[in-house]
Amino acid sequence: xIVAVKRNKKQKFIKILSLVILVAMFGGYYYYMSKxxxxxxxxxxxxxxxxxxxxxxxxxxxxxxxxxxxxEVEKAADLIGQEYIRHVKIIENKVVIICEPNTNLExxxxxxxxxxxxxxxxxEIIIAIDIKLILESKLNAQ
Numbered sequence: 001x002i003v004a005v006k007r008n009k010k011q012k013f014i015k016i017l018s019l020v021i022l023v024a025m026f027g028g029y030y031y032y033m034s035k036x037x038x039x040x041x042x043x044x045x046x047x048x049x050x051x052x053x054x055x056x057x058x059x060x061x062x063x064x065x066x067x068x069x070x071x072e073v074e075k076a077a078d079l080i081g082q083e084y085i086r087h088v089k090i091i092e093n094k095v096v097i098i099c100e101p102n103t104n105l106e107x108x109x110x111x112x113x114x115x116x117x118x119x120x121x122x123x124e125i126i127i128a129i130d131i132k133l134i135l136e137s138k139l140n141a142q
Contacts, residue, residue: 068138069095069131076129079107086124090131097127 073095077085084103089096099105103125108116117128 065135068135072129072134072138073097075111076108076127079111080105080127093131094128095131095134097129099125099127101125 069090073088076095076097077088080097080099080103084100085097086100087096087098089098101120101122101124105118105125105127108127109118112129115130115133119126119128
């Protein structure tokens with residue numbers, strides 16, 4: 001017995017059409033995902049740049065504050081006289097200057113007044129100047 005199978009041209013067309021649609025769907029999905037990934041990378045890059053800019057600004061502010069404190073300490077050391085100073089330290093939020101017991105502090109008192117806390121002991125004079133007041137005066141001057 002001989003069996004003849006008729007092939008329909010419609011079936012071949014439907015198979016080719018479904019294959020083309022399937023390839024188009026994968027291509028569209030790939031294009032969409034690559035576009036989405038590119039946008040995500042762009043957002044991440046912008047966020048990193050903004051974070052870096054903010055960090056740079058903080059570093060610059062810290063440097064400005066440090067310069068202000070150092071110049072103020074230099075001025076205080078010049079007013080007291082460098083030969084009379086034993087130590088200069090920053091403890092918590094105060095600049096502590098330890099001087100010889102026979103130091104003349106009048107020039108320092110004229111400049112700082114009540115802002116400078118002075119303690120006289122037998123072996124030394126301890127002067128504490130608040131950093132917050134130094135920074136406020138520098139910021140108000142600018």
